[in-house]
Each structure stands twice: as structure tokens, then as C-alpha cells.
Amino acid sequence: xxxxxxxxxxxxxxxxxxxxxxxxxxxxxxxxxxxxxxxxxxxxxxxxxxxxxxxxxxxxxxxxxxxxxxxxxxxxxxxxxxxxxxxxxxxxxxxxxxxxxxxxxxxxxxxxxxxxxxxxxxxxxxxxxxxxxxxxxxxxxxxxxxxxxxxxxxxxxxxxxxxxxxxxxxxxxxxxxxxx
Amino acid sequence: xxxxxxxxxxxxxxxxxxxxxxxxxxxxxxxxxxxxxxxxxxxxxxxxxxxxxxxxxxxxxxxxxxxxxxxxxxxxxxxxxxxxxxxxxxxxxxxxxxxxxxxxxxxxxxxxxxxxxxxxxxxxxxxxxxxxxxxxxxxxxxxxxxxxxxxxxxxxxxxxxxxxxxxxxxxxx
Numbered sequence: 093x094x095x096x097x098x099x100x101x102x103x104x105x106x107x108x109x110x111x112x113x114x115x116x117x118x119x120x121x122x123x124x125x126x127x128x129x130x131x132x133x134x135x136x137x138x139x140x141x142x143x144x145x146x147x148x149x150x151x152x153x154x155x156x157x158x159x160x161x162x163x164x165x166x167x168x169x170x171x172x173x174x175x176x177x178x179x180x181x182x183x184x185x186x187x188x189x190x191x192x193x194x195x196x197x198x199x200x201x202x203x204x205x206x207x208x209x210x211x212x213x214x215x216x217x218x219x220x221x222x223x224x225x226x227x228x229x230x231x232x233x234x235x236x237x238x239x240x241x242x243x244x245x246x247x248x249x250x251x252x253x254x255x256x257x258x259x260x261x262x263x264x265x266x267x268x269x270x271x272x
Numbered sequence: 273x274x275x276x277x278x279x280x281x282x283x284x285x286x287x288x289x290x291x292x293x294x295x296x297x298x299x300x301x302x303x304x305x306x307x308x309x310x311x312x313x314x315x316x317x318x319x320x321x322x323x324x325x326x327x328x329x330x331x332x333x334x335x336x337x338x339x340x341x342x343x344x345x346x347x348x349x350x351x352x353x354x355x356x357x358x359x360x361x362x363x364x365x366x367x368x369x370x371x372x373x374x375x376x377x378x379x380x381x382x383x384x385x386x387x388x389x390x391x392x393x394x395x396x397x398x399x400x401x402x403x404x405x406x407x408x409x410x411x412x413x414x415x416x417x418x419x420x421x422x423x424x425x426x427x428x429x430x431x432x433x434x435x436x437x438x439x440x441x442x443x444x445x
Contacts, residue, residue: 144290145376146290146359147288147289147290148286148295148357149286151329152357153356153357156360160360161364168361172357179327180327182326187321187334188338198442202434202438203437204404205411205433206437207316207402208402208409208412209411209415209433210319211399211412212411212415212416212417212419213415213419217329217419218388219420220420221387222388225381225384233381238385240389245389245390245393249305251301255390256383259385264376265375
């Protein structure tokens with residue numbers, strides 16, 4: 093497998109798609125499995141499952157896993173770098189632009205509206221994490237974890253890492269008939 | 273602030289959570305609450321900048337790094353964002369065959385649910401600072417609804433919020 097071909101694919105999937113991981117995953121599935129047939133559906137599924145249990149940004153773990161299957165470490169490093177570096181440069185430019193907006197009164201109002209929108213979207217992001225886990229048989233455990241974590245942080249200021257560790261421990265022993 | 277320390281703080285946030293934005297609660301605890309190196313408004317601005325462009329959700333870490341230490345800070349944010357991704361490779365080699373074990377799945381799903389609760393809790397003080405009048409509450413509510421229940425891209429939601437703010441600035445102010 094040529095590294096340039098891998099780089100070109102991950103460069104496009106990682107940087108020309110808006111909407112975060114789900115959109116990038118869908119783009120890569122179409123290219124890797126359906127169009128180019130570089131991976132089988134089973135390989136793709138394994139990479140997706142393992143990316144979910146890898147800490148950090150899941151989509152980058154997914155890129156590393158699939159590219160490792162194609163070209164081992166060289167492929168993984170190339171894929172992760174090209175899938176994220178151009179977006180990172182763009183993020184810096186946007187951050188600079190947003191900071192520059194704080195000069196005039198109209199700019200401040202526009203920025204305030206944009207920041208309010210971000211608050212709404214972050215609440216939505218939390219909702220989108222929870223929503224698929226609110227179905228039987230796991231819904232009760234999900235509600236307990238969400239409410240418990242919310243209260244532990246906002247009311248008692250417990251360390252987020254401690255909260256996540258306790259949640260993982262409880263989850264390991266509170267079986268709800270997990271299906272992969 | 274030393275870049276190595278910044279990298280370690282960023283890495284701690286990324287390596288202890290699942291999902292790009294789930295690290296926000298850990299990062300806020302360290303940078304805003306404990307060390308006072310960043311304000312809630314700065315953090316919100318970084319998230320907004322990250323959401324406004326293409327790429328993974330964790331890209332906001334680059335914006336946080338830029339706000340704290342300029343371009344070198346942005347590079348540190350990017351490095352901390354990509355580092356945990358390589359953990360998946362030994363997983364593919366070693367534990368791939370065990371990924372469907374119920375206990376492991378239960379632990380992952382419970383901590384993922386908890387990370388959503390943490391994200392909500394972290395957003396409460398940020399929202400208090402950002403939603404200061406009725407218009408802004410309306411923008412936040414509309415953004416929540418559009419982002420949750422439609423397939424409209426986040427960049428359009430942010431663009432619509434900017435236009436709303438611009439119209440408000442022209443009409444009211």
C-alpha cells in the first residue's frame with residue numbers, strides 16, 4: 093500500500109468534512125470498504141470498536157487503527173498527522189479571528205451570539221452521547237451515571253478523573269446485557 | 273507557562289476521557305478552577321473556534337493552546353490531541369479479540385455516560401457567563417435543538433448565530 097494514497101485519503105476525510113467524528117467515519121467507511129476495498133467490513137468494525145475504547149479523540153484513534161492495518165506504524169503516523177494538522181492550522185486562524193472580534197461593540201454582540209450558540213451545541217453534544225444509551229436494558233445505568241457525574245462535579249467538586257474511574261468500575265460490575 | 277507542563281495537562285485531559293469534547297470537564301478543572309490560567313469565556317471561545325472549522329471534535333485543544341501560549345501552545349495542543357490515538361495500535365494487536373467482553377463494554381459505556389454528565393456540569397458555569405440576556409438564551413436553545421435533532425452542520429449553526437448577533441447589533445445598538 094502506497095503511503096501517498098493513504099495520505100491523500102485521510103487528508104481529504106479528516107479536513108474537508110464538517111461535523112466531527114461521525115461524518116469522518118462515514119466518509120472513510122465508504123472509501124475504505126465500499127469503493128476501494130482496502131479493508132473488509134470486519135476489519136473496519138474492529139477498528140471502530142477499538143477506537144471507542146481508546147482514550148482521547150476517537151476518530152483519530154480510528155484513523156490510526158485503519159491506517160495501521162494498511163501500512164503498519166508508518167501508515168498510522170501519516171494518517172493521524174494528515175487527518176488533523178490542516179484542521180489544527182485552521183483552528184488557530186479561527187481562534188485569532190474570534191479574539192480580534194472583541195474590538196468593537198457590534199463585534200462583541202456577534203461574538204456573544206456565537207459563544208451562546210456554542211453553549212447550546214455543547215449541551216447537544218452531551219445529549220447526543222447519552223441518547224443512544226437510553227434504550228433498554230442499559231437506560232437506568234446510563235441515567236444513574238449521567239446524574240451522578242453531574243451532581244458529583246457541580247455540587248461536590250469531585251475530580252472528573254475520579255468520577256470517570258468510579259463510573260468505569262461500577263459499569264464493569266453493573267451488567268445490563270451488553271451487546272457489542 | 274512551560275510548554276512541557278501544558279502538554280502534560282492537555283494529555284491528562286485527553287488520556288482520561290473518551291470522545292473529543294468529553295475532555296472539557298477535566299481541562300476546565302485544571303486550567304480554570306485549579307490554576308486560574310484560563311477563563312470560562314476563553315474556554316468557550318476555544319470550543320467555538322474548534323467547532324467552526326473542519327476536523328475532529330478534539331481540535332478545540334489547539335485553540336486552547338493558542339490562547340494560552342500562541343503558536344507554540346497550539347502545536348502542544350495538537351500534539352496532546354493526537355498522542356492518545358496511537359494507544360489503539362497495541363489494542364488492535366493484543367486485545368482486539370476481547371473487545372466484546374461484557375465487563376469491558378460495561379465499563380466503557382458507563383464511563384462514556386458519566387463523561388456526558390461531566391460535560392453538562394462543566395457547561396453550567398460557562399453558560400452562566402455566556403447567556404446574559406434573552407436573545408443569547410434563545411440562540412443557545414435554538415442551537416441545541418438544531419444540533420440535536422437535525423443533520424445541519426455545526427458551521428451553519430454558528431454562522432446563523434453570527435448573523436443573529438449582527439442583526440441584533442444593527443437593530444438594537
